[in-house]
Amino acid sequence: MTRTHSTGDWPTNALDAAQTAFDWLSTGPHPVSVECTGLPGLPPGPVPVSQLRQLLLSADTPRESRDAVWSQVIARAQSSGPEWTVAAVGLALPGLRAAAGRLAAGWHRDTGDLDAEILTAFLVALRAADPTDRRLCARLVRRATAAGRALRHADAASATPHSDYPQSQAPQRPYGHPDLLLGRAVADGALSLDEADLIGATRLEAQPVAGWAARHGVPVSTAVNRRWRAEARLIQLIREGAVTGIVRPPEIDPAGIG
Template sequence: MARRSRSDYTTSALRVAQQVFLAATTEPTNLVLRREDLDGDVPQDVRTQLPPGRILLRPLRDLLLRRQTPLAVRDAVWRVLIRRARSDRSTWLVVALGMAMPGLRREARALTLDSAGDRDDVESALAEGFVAELYRVDVTARALCARLVRAAHRAGVKQVYHDAAARGVVWSQFASCAPQTPWGHPDFVLLDAVRAGVLSRAEAWLIGVTRLERAAVDEVASMLGERPNTVVVRRHRAERRLRDAIAVGTVTCSPFPGATASPPSASD
């Protein structure tokens, strides 16, 4: 008997969204973008980064993923995607998930690599976190896609922690056992560092978004209105304090995943 692939019977919202996105964006399709769809205040030099005429979504996604594509171009496109998704609440919502799928799948792999939990549950949590953030994110902000994926990551971490806690309540005849995943997860360590006063919320966010989310330092610096070298130095100092605090046991791992590190404000 032929073995069925996981995709034949998965209940993962993320995988279903990927399948629908691929089907809906295959020609012939009217799910396209044009330069004219960008906001009226988008500079001409940003518009010309996009090809003229109908822009199919899968080639557009490839364009946005290129490192040389400016952040301003990515954000201009994502503002259109977010507004259409909020208005449509169906097709374009799936399109938004599909456009962010490379980042979402990377998060799914990272969260389930050492986890014994249900991968479908984690992927569905990622999709839920992404969609929830899509409806509340400020579209005038910068690094929009990174913000959405970061919110999905936080939702996925909570799901992994929930699965680990559920497995941990099962009775065992042994007096002790290895900590359940996600013990020591970087997000929880950062939260514990903030509670211990080792890091500020802004420093925890900076480490998380550049180290865990792998956002480019120059993009984060642009979002904060600072020079990249300044951001690198500030992150290095924060990481040294964090390293020393972990070494002496001041910072370990938060047992409470409810709080999250958020982007810095002017008061941080």
């Protein structure tokens, strides 16, 4: 696999460029900071985002404090200047880079394509996120990872030799890798991020509905009903052609990544 290189002082790779922008926010006399007073495990007062990223990665920082920080960051990214969008990306970069590294294994194109797809999906999910939700960073990284995985599947499918008799092939369906379908449905406003997370976790990852419901503080019956309504709406939108344009899934998994 190949790596994109920098031109001048600005990296051409999307994640490298995000790190450079994040570094700029973190330097100087007035670095971008998050108010952490009253949050267990975090210093009181404004904490620069560069320092905050390390604290959020620490196992000693309680989940509630991480959620509170991400709630602030996402709310500001959705309502304030672009520096908060850069801050959100920078705080999530460890997770985004880890996902990109896993997906790059065996990838024979420029890994910058994967990185750009992952970053773009993260930004789409960031705009749609509910700041009051929990485990926000994990959700955003999951959506970004799904987009990168879908790109690998699409690339592998296009490179897989098909039959010499195209008339014998199944017609293209208006959907492809389920993760990508969910991501596009969220981007189009057809599903909320929470609904996509529910379907993705319990259908695609085979997590128990009871576990998802417990993590989100809702009764199991509520989670089941939410999933049923969201899936019914998604199926109807697919039939109407409102969620389309996704690659045909191959009979096998040529990407070899599940």
